[in-house]
Amino acid sequence: MxxxxxxxxxxxxxxxxxxxxxxxxxxxxxxxxxxxxxxxxxxxxxxxxxxxxxxxxxxxxxxxxxxxxxxxxxxxxxxxxxxxxxxxxxxxxxxxxxxxxxxxxxxxxxxxxxxxxxxxxxxxxxxxxxxxxxxxxxxxxxxxxxGIPISGTLPRLYLRENELRESKELLYQRGYQRGAKLIGINPGAAYGSAKCWPPERFRALAMELLLQTDAAIVFFGDANTASLVKEISQGLPERVIDLAGVTSLRELASIIQACTVLVSNDSGPMHIGAALRIPLVALFGSTDDEVTGPYGQPNSVVNKRVACAPCMKRVCPIDFRCMKQIEVNEVVERVLAYV
CATH class of the missing domain: 3.40.50.2000 (Glycogen Phosphorylase B;)
Structure with missing residues (x-):
């Protein structure tokens, strides 16, 4: 050859x-x-x-x-x-x-x-x-x-120093206090609602984390999930920052890099977090974490492994048990381990 x-x-x-x-x-x-x-x-x-x-x-x-x-x-x-x-x-x-x-x-x-x-x-x-x-x-x-054997290389992304500085400025402009811990939350996913923990649970998670920590919370999302994030974050204290639909992909990655921990459904932002070696709490239900889980961070996955999962459906046709069995307190405990 x-x-x-x-x-x-x-x-x-x-x-x-x-x-x-x-x-x-x-x-x-x-x-x-x-x-x-x-x-x-x-x-x-x-x-x-x-x-x-x-x-x-x-x-x-x-x-x-x-x-x-x-x-x-x-x-x-x-x-x-x-x-x-x-x-x-x-x-x-x-x-x-x-x-x-x-x-x-x-x-x-x-x-x-x-x-x-x-x-x-x-x-x-x-x-x-x-x-x-x-x-x-x-x-x-x-x-x-x-002739290239299977290697141990991991997903990775490269960010410039000026991008990291500018992402911090974006947070400062929205009330983030210098030096505070930053918890990232990504409540959406491109494939469909079956991949997503219920919105009311994300809201309850944010409220509990605000009570138990001094951290700021930043919500991520694209233009398609901006209304979802607005619904979740509306009326929450000033320590909550809504960046859904605001950032480019590189800005998103730069702000994820600034996070202490990221909570996410099975989604692009979850994989960005894994590639940047950010601690994750990855919520899985309808999809298979053995196939698309955060590579290199298998212990970050929360998956109840119900009998009907992984179904790979866009919308749950029954009772959404795979995600509803993930309790808010369990996710809170996972996050607190990093904050």
Whole structure:
């Protein structure tokens, strides 16, 4: 096998998955220290890969938004990939379109998992393992055709010092007192309500932590969960800061870095916290923490392991027992261990 000189790695399309895929970048760099490595990632998720020491270039692109323009959009993406003259492409996505782009762009070697009728577009189509393994390891197994063994590398993110300073300023502007402990709470999740601890429990958690500690509490969320966070935090004391829908992904990561502990459902912010080595209290119900739990922090998971879980449903069709069995006092005790 020729040593690749120009490598393109197509990153996943969800915040948490991008974070869980970062060890692949580090492992490829370790195997090919002299190669030029480009990470291809959709905006705004690509923000998370800025400053990554394992890559030479970040290929950011927008998701095609209109049906009538998709052909032109795809043609433009293919032209940009072809211009890079890559001799190795690694697909961490499972879509047909991503494999089609790599094939049309004449990348010499194309590695990815089978499925979605794309095997013929790959030079190295791998069959996904049927055994239950963590998503981080599933990504790493794509490197086996390159002779790269499964490593112990962990997800990681790189933040600049000025970003950390500016994130503190954002908190100060909203009443955060210098030197106070900071508890992060992320009550939402992109996949659906079945992944989320009930809003009234998050509110009760915040109220109890305000009573038992002098810490400030910062709520995280995106534009889609801003109304949920407002509902939870409305009327709470000034030590509660609502940043839902306010931050970019890099600002979110920088503020999570400032947290003493982060309480979260199974979500992108949870994986960001794990990558930044922030103590976590990770609440699981409908999803499987053995597959998508905070990598490297298995003891941070709270999961009642009810008979119907993990169901992987977006909305619970019955009584939501997996999350309702997680009591507020249990989460409070977990948080207090770090504050």
């Amino acid at each position: 020729e040593t690749p000189q120009r490598i393109l790695i197509r990153m996943p399309n969800w915040v948490g998955d991008v974070v869980m895929a970062t060890p692949v970048l580090e492992d490829v760099r370790g195997a090919f220290p002299n190669a030029s490595i480009t990470a291809m990632c959709r905006r705004p998720l690509s923000e998370l890969l800025e400053q990554d020491e394992a890559i030479d270039e970040l290929f950011s692109f927008e998701k095609g938004s209109h049906e009538f323009s998709r052909r032109d959009y795809s043609r433009d993406i293919i032209a940009k990939i072809e211009a890079g003259k890559y001799d190795l492409g690694i697909l961490l996505t499972h879509s047909f379109s991503s494999a089609w782009w790599f094939w049309q762009s004449k990348i010499k070697r194309r590695i990815g998992y089978r499925g979605h009728f794309r095997s013929l577009l790959l030079t190295d189509p791998l069959t996904p393992s049927r055994e239950k393994i963590h998503q981080v390891l599933r990504y790493k197994r794509l490197l086996e055709p390159l």
